[in-house]
Amino acid sequence: MSKGTSGEYWTAPALPSRFKHDLLSRYIPKFGGMTGSPGGEVVHLDGYAGEGRHLNGESGSADRVLRVAAAHQGRGLVRWTCFFAERSADSFVQLETPVNEYRSRGADARAFHGDVHGLVDEVLAAAIGRPRGAVHPCQPTAGQ
Ligand SMILES: C[S@@+](CC[C@H](N)C(=O)[O-])C[C@H]1O[C@@H](n2cnc3c(N)ncnc32)[C@H](O)[C@@H]1O
Numbered sequence: 001m002s003k004g005t006s007g008e009y010w011t012a013p014a015l016p017s018r019f020k021h022d023l024l025s026r027y028i029p030k031f032g033g034m035t036g037s038p039g040g041e042v043v044h045l046d047g048y049a050g051e052g053r054h055l056n057g058e059s060g061s062a063d064r065v066l067r068v069a070a071a072h073q074g075r076g077l078v079r080w081t082c083f084f085a086e087r088s089a090d091s092f093v094q095l096e097t098p099v100n101e102y103r104s105r106g107a108d109a110r111a112f113h114g115d116v117h118g119l120v121d122e123v124l125a126a127a128i129g130r131p132r133g134a135v136h137p138c139q140p141t142a143g144q
Contacts, residue, residue, distance in 0.1 A: 005050065010094070012056040024061055028068045036078030043127040044069070047116030049084035051094035062095060066102040066109055073107065081130075082109045083123050085116035 013021060036042035044065060052062035059067070062084050069080035084099060086092040092113040099111040112119045 005088070005091075010051050010054050010060075010091075012054050013058055013060075017060075021059065021061065021064060025064050025068075028065055029072070032068060032072060032078050032080060036072075036080070039130060040077070041079045041081070041130045043081045043083070043123065043130055045083045045085070045116075045119070045123045047085045047119070049086045049091075049095055049111070051086075051091045052084075052098035053094070063098045066098055066107060069109070070102055070105060070107055080108065081126055082107065083112065083119055083126075084110070085112045085114065085119045087113070087115050089113065 009017075032042050032044070046062055046065060049062045050060050052060050052066075054060060065080075065082060069078075069082055072078040072080060084095060086095050092111065095111050099109045102109050112122075
């Protein structure tokens with residue numbers, strides 16, 4: 001696991017994560033709405049996705065983005081293509097739950113197990129001719 005992402009990290013969000021998640025939840029809808037406004041589409045990469053949700057049920061960055069994407073799609077606003085990379089096998093297994101949930105409801109969401117660098121070509125290919133957004137929703141802990 002990466003530094004600062006021990007098992008405890010996913011028990012419940014610590015204060016820095018709460019700030020980050022609050023910021024993301026405010027920023028992502030506006031960001032997506034503006035970036036996607038010319039063509040109604042946005043490509044999003046979360047290269048350090050983590051598990052998607054904390055064990056206490058609170059949303060992590062992936063779950064938050066997926067919720068916004070589903071809301072935008074449901075209202076016919078912006079169609080999001082969401083990529084999530086997670087290199088820890090244990091965290092990836094957890095991440096698949098929210099990603100598959102939203103996929104089953106029609107979202108274009110793809111989880112990738114491995115280093116984010118291995119996903120970049122696919123993301124860029126998907127982004128050709130479309131607006132794209134890359135956000136790095138990791139908290140600024142040492143080594144990240
Ligand atoms: C701080 S946690 C993610 C938190 C998550 N973004 C959130 O806010 O809910 C960072 C995650 O990035 C993963 N990670 C670190 N380096 C990575 C890399 N090069 N490629 C893919 N995942 C990576 C770690 O395994 C860890 O799960």
